[in-house]
Amino acid sequence: MGALDGIKIIEMAGLGPGPFAGMLLADMGADIIVVEQKKSSIRIPDCNRRGKRSIALNLKDEDDKATLFSLIREADVLFEGFRPGVMERLGLGPDVCLSMNPKLIYGRMTGWGQNGPLSHAAGHDINYISLTGALHAIGDSQGKPVPPLNLVGDYGGGAMFLVTGILAAYIEAQKSGKGQVIDVAMTDGSALLMSIFNTLDRIGTWNPTRGQNMLDGGAHYYNTYATKDNKFISIGAIEPQFYTLLKNLVHLEEAEFGDQNNSKNWPEQKKSLEKIFLTRTRDEWCEILEGTDVCFAPILDYKEAQEHPHNIHRETYIDVDGFKQPAPAPKFSRTPSKVDFGSQMAGENGHDILKDWLNQ
Secondary structure, eight states: OTTTTTHHHHHHOOSSSHHHHHHHHHHOEEEEEEEESSOOOOOOOOGGGTTTTEEEEOTSEEEHHHHHHHHEEEEEEEEEEEOHHHHHTTOHHHHHHHHOOOOEEEEEEEESSSSSSTTTOOOHHHHHHTTTTTTGGGSSSSSSSOOOOIIIIIIIIIHHHHHHHHHHHHHHHHHHHOOOEEEEEHHHHHHHTTTHHHHHHTOOOOOSSSTSSSSTTTTTTTTEEEETTEEEEEEEEOSHHHHHHHHHHTTOHHHHHHTTTTTTTHHHHHHHHHHHHTTHHHHHHHHHHSSSSOOOEEEEOOOHHHOOHHHTTOEEEEEETEEEEEOOOSSOOSOOOOOSSSSOTTTHHHHHHHHHHOOO
């Protein structure tokens, strides 16, 4: 039994970060039903669909909408990721849903938020993190900002804050008996993820110019390097004792590398390290540095990551739907998360859902 066993959640079918948030909750034991617009005979092997059941409802049909209302009355949580106003136009806005289930947690996730000058504009992760300083800070000092996949806005600033908000509101509802609406904006979330850099700026240790700082590729001791076999490694020797170990194991000359935090020396120190790390293959550097306190790791692609001994030992990846995918996280000592079943076809579980939730 997972930590969220017994919690009933309705996920209005959407894309990307919404289904990811639902997957996290399902992994932890919540009973997730996905409301989809139409049935399908195609089973898509999708990590984000694992552990969820699906019901197909035409929300413009009064009988189907009545069925959804019945499910909402039984639910602990409902969440959606549509543009502002869509659920209201469907007659499913928070006022309607909370009137029939006052204890309901109603999660809303959008890029720009439910209000504000941009709230009704289209956008994607790259746009949301542009507005909060996150994208500006990522990339080489001589180049343009580099999109960090869609991890920072969609998943970090969106899905993770949606899950956090849902869990916090659910806990509060157990005390107050009252539900509430959660307005999750990826701009708000990605801005909050930048908190540390606001602090560093305030104390005078962060330069807003990209690629000039300790954590953004400016420093030689917190960087990535190519190896002899055209692969890459990462070094993160921030603390003095770890930096000293790096110097010892890589045989760096004290005269050149002794002044660790003098940023004026960083460009030349990076050039020197680039030459040094090109003298051996990635595996050879692993033999020397992996597992030490240098703060080292080989840079693996997502396929290689599945075969790394550390990830195998921790069972970081599991087989579901015939392919390897990330396992549930975090790990619980008493109520372990697990994947009960893989992807379901759209609308596949309607009969079972009505039987379980409504005794129909």
